[in-house]
Amino acid sequence: MKIGSMAVSTLDYPGKTALVIFTAGCNFRCPYCHNPELIDGGYEADLETILDDVESYSEFVEALVVSGGEPLLQANELEAVLEHARSLGLSTKLDTNGSCPESLERLIPHLDYVAIDVKAPFQRYPELAGASAGGVMRSLEILRDSGVTVECRTTFVPGLMEDDDIELIAGTIECDVYVLQQFRNRTILDESLKDTEPPSPRRLREIAMKIRDRFSRIKIRTEEFGEEDIR
Template sequence: MYIGGNVISSVEFHGNMSLVIFMAGCPLRCKYCHNAELLEGGDETSPEDICKEIDDSADFIDAVVISGGEPLVQVDAVADIFKHVKEIGLKTKLDTSGIYPNRLEKLLEADLVDYISLDIKAPFYKYKKIVGSNMGPQVLDSMELINEYDVHLEVRTTFVPTLLTKKDIVRIADEVKADVYTIQQFRNKEVLDPDLAKVENPNPNELHKIAKSIKPYFNGVIKVKSAEFGEEIID
């Protein structure tokens, strides 16, 4: 397996200290990707070595988060790690783009995931324009699949001003079913498309207004995540 490193974090799984593992590899080429170094390559390791690191950290963590890249590129390694995590009594969280519903189903059927953060990058019909590939139907399948299981689901959208509009966010909110919908602030540093480095980061006040505008369309908790204020629940 190939990874881009790991960190200890108190913010990736709300209320839980977590070991976050960044898996390398992703078939998407989102223009605003801030982990471009993980799209290919990574450092080779084994699930056994990762499990040893988890054991070494087990006394001061509550959960293990597997992020990326797209973790389900290496679904067998993810399954091996999460099996071990469950065996030692810790919680599990998966960050995914949802483009591999069949692989995701294997993890869900085996009861290996407690929490999923699903990146929904655009209204489902608009995926090709935003990410260059018509993956919207697969992402929709993943969302519907997750909702069949007892798994906490957070949907996340990064609001990039030149790619998405307020109407796009409203449409997403109306189309998704989840426990939480988080609008993430676009950051113009370390983006895949150099042109986006010139795009101004959206102001948190603007994100708050967008978040409040979707309240009639989304039956769940709405959050805004920004560099200035971190993660905020919108009342």
């Protein structure tokens, strides 16, 4: 299995301490990607070693999160990891770009929580993600009736997006919680965005207030204040 790293986190699974496995490889090319080293990087790790690591950490964590890169590009290995984590009593969460709906549907029985990145209004996907939104739309349909907790999240990048883009997204998705994330310019794929200032928490709050009636729960996620519920 090709991975980038592992880490223990108290932020990646709501309310739980989690072991996070970052897989390598991604089929999107988002200019603001904050893990660009994982797109074509990473290293080959023996699957049995990964399973042993999950078992070792299971004494100290409550959940397993698999992020990336795009984990669903390695669906067979991912299924083995998730199934093993569940057998150890761990809750399981997947972070995905939603581009592999068939693999997602197959793995849902092994998942408690799915966070899907909604990169942009669907018609802008070729421009902002370098790929079609067809798979993402199908993934959202699958998740709607899955019984899994679903988080949708969008990274707001000034200059690439406007408030109207977030309103368009909000009008076309369904989820348990929607998160508006702050763009960060420290480590990104497109170096030209280095000069783009992150949106202020205040601006994100203002955008979130415009769409709060469309979701049962909405949050903003910023470097300054972490996660904030918008009421």
